[in-house]
Amino acid sequence: MAPSGSRSVKRGCQRVLYWIPVVFIVLIVAWSYYAYVLELCIESIDDIGEKIIYLLAYHVTFIMFVWAYWQTIFTSPMNPLKEFHLSYSDKELLERADRGESQQEILRRMAKDLPIYTRTNSGAIRFCDRCQLLKPDRCHHCSVCDKCILKMDHHCPWVNNCVGFSNYKYFMLFLAYSLLYCLFITATDLQYFIRFWTNGLPDTQGKFHIMFLFFASSMFSVSLASLFAYHCWLVCKNRSTLEAVRGPAFRHGTDKNGFGLGFTKNVRQVFGDERRYWLLPVFSSLGDGCSFPTCLVNQDAEQPCSPEGHNANKIATEIQFPAKPLRESQSRLLSSTPSWIESDSAEDRERNGTSNPIMIIEHET
Numbered sequence: 001m002a003p004s005g006s007r008s009v010k011r012g013c014q015r016v017l018y019w020i021p022v023v024f025i026v027l028i029v030a031w032s033y034y035a036y037v038l039e040l041c042i043e044s045i046d047d048i049g050e051k052i053i054y055l056l057a058y059h060v061t062f063i064m065f066v067w068a069y070w071q072t073i074f075t076s077p078m079n080p081l082k083e084f085h086l087s088y089s090d091k092e093l094l095e096r097a098d099r100g101e102s103q104q105e106i107l108r109r110m111a112k113d114l115p116i117y118t119r120t121n122s123g124a125i126r127f128c129d130r131c132q133l134l135k136p137d138r139c140h141h142c143s144v145c146d147k148c149i150l151k152m153d154h155h156c157p158w159v160n161n162c163v164g165f166s167n168y169k170y171f172m173l174f175l176a177y178s179l180l181y182c183l184f185i186t187a188t189d190l191q192y193f194i195r196f197w198t199n200g201l202p203d204t205q206g207k208f209h210i211m212f213l214f215f216a217s218s219m220f221s222v223s224l225a226s227l228f229a230y231h232c233w234l235v236c237k238n239r240s241t242l243e244a245v246r247g248p249a250f251r252h253g254t255d256k257n258g259f260g261l262g263f264t265k266n267v268r269q270v271f272g273d274e275r276r277y278w279l280l281p282v283f284s285s286l287g288d289g290c291s292f293p294t295c296l297v298n299q300d301a302e303q304p305c306s307p308e309g310h311n312a313n314k315i316a317t318e319i320q321f322p323a324k325p326l327r328e329s330q331s332r333l334l335s336s337t338p339s340w341i342e343s344d345s346a347e348d349r350e351r352n353g354t355s356n357p358i359m360i361i362e363h364e365t
Contacts (some may be wrong), residue, residue, distance in 0.1 A: 018144075021157045028216070033062065035213040036185055039206035044192055054188055061184055065177035071170040071281040073159045077142075077148045078166040078170040078289050083114060085133045086150075100324065115291035118248045118258075134292040138165075138259070140242060150289035153240040158180060165289035169270055172231060172280050185217040238266035250294075260297050 015288040036058060045051045086094065090110060097103045107125040111134050118137045120126055126135035131148045135141075150166035163171045193214040217265050234244060234335050238260045247256035260266060269292075271277075272284030 018157070018160045022160050025069075025158060029066070032185065032213060032216065035209040036189070037234040039209040040189060040192060040213070043206050044205075044210065057184065058344075059190075061177065061181050063182045064279075065174070066175040068170055068177050068281040069159070072156075072163070072167050072174045073161055075161070075170060075283075077145065077147075077152075077162040077164045080133050080136050080139060080148055080150060081288075081290055084290065085131075087108070091132060107134065107304055117250055117294055119252070121249050123249070123251065136242065137294075138243070138248065139290075151233075151240060151292075152242060154242065165282070165285065165287075169283065170271075171286050172228075172235065172270065173230060173279070174279050175224060175228040179203055179221060179228050182217040182221040182224060185213060186221055189214045189217065235270050236263055236266055238269060257293050259292055261293060307341055 035054065036193050041051050041054050041058070045054065069272060071227055094103055094106055097106055100213055103270075107127055111125050114134060114136075116125070116134060116137060118126060118135075125141075127133070128148050128260055130146070132143060133148060135148060136150065138151040139148050142152060142155050143146045147163050147228045148245045149162045149164040151168070153163040153171070155162050156171070159171070159174070161167065194209050196211050234241065237257070239246075239256065243256065243259075247257050249255075250258055261269070269286050272286060273285060277284040
């Protein structure tokens with residue numbers, strides 16, 4: 001068999017294997033539906049009012065859980081825009097250049113008109129050899145998907161998808177509703193689980209479903225609670241899982257708080273401005289995934305120093321406007337409470353050492 005044919009077979013087998021965790025979750029959820037609706041609510045609960053309330057509450061939670069899970073699985077991760085891809089002439093120019101500083105000089109020239117602020121740990125422009133593009137801020141190459149993912153958080157085997165800018169809100173809601181689903185089953189099944197051990201249930205096969213349903217839901221509740229709490233912390237800090245492990249590097253150095261804008265704005269960046277959409281698995285995140293407002297606590301050596309006289313509760317930080325303006329939703333993140341000060345005069349720009357206007361942002365520590 002030709003090498004290309006064997007690689008195709010290998011990739012096909014890998015795709016099938018990657019769906020095994022998802023199939024496992026689907027089977028567990030399908031069994032839990034049978035055990036709770038049929039064996040517990042219909043067969044074991046005698047009170048009609050209790051039965052109706054349990055079934056209504058269960059199905060609302062179940063629908064939201066399945067909806068969020070579906071969106072997380074089948075929402076394609078977003079890739080960098082064409083502006084970040086190298087043109088044919090740029091690729092040829094890069095190939096002819098010597099590796100090292102010559103290539104970095106070419107990449108810096110290509111990146112000067114793009115809103116790119118992060119660097120590698122060595123200070124070089126972040127470039128993906130496989131995708132042949134300049135990586136936008138917070139973008140990483142996924143070895144499983146074999147492509148660059150905007151604001152990549154991690155590749156999750158339980159959804160067989162990369163969790164990134166396009167589906168991170170869905171992933172958060174999936175964790176929230178799956179935790180609520182398990183907690184609801186655990187709470188409503190508890191009294192019947194106790195009856196199982198006190199011989200208060202009819203001696204049928206259904207009582208074993210009730211017993212295992214309680215064990216499964218309680219165990220999943222513990223693991224989901226810890227995972228959900230961790231990602232809530234990440235949202236509050238405006239970090240991805242990758243950034244929590246290794247902070248993003250700017251020209252002045254690594255700064256884990258480089259994208260932090262304060263609690264409220266961090267939450268809005270993921271869930272959006274309109275709260276009525278926060279609990280629904282519909283896209284409402286702010287921005288385009290290619291550029292993000294930054295609030296650099298540690299100043300870039302090439303940027304002017306921050307003003308003096310700020311108090312201990314607030315930090316005045318400076319961020320240069322990107323070469324290409326942020327989208328309206330990203331601008332709102334910066335314009336609600338921060339003050340915008342532009343030095344328009346030539347003397348101010350000369351004193352600041354830059355020809356671009358400077359944005360002064362105050363945020364609470």
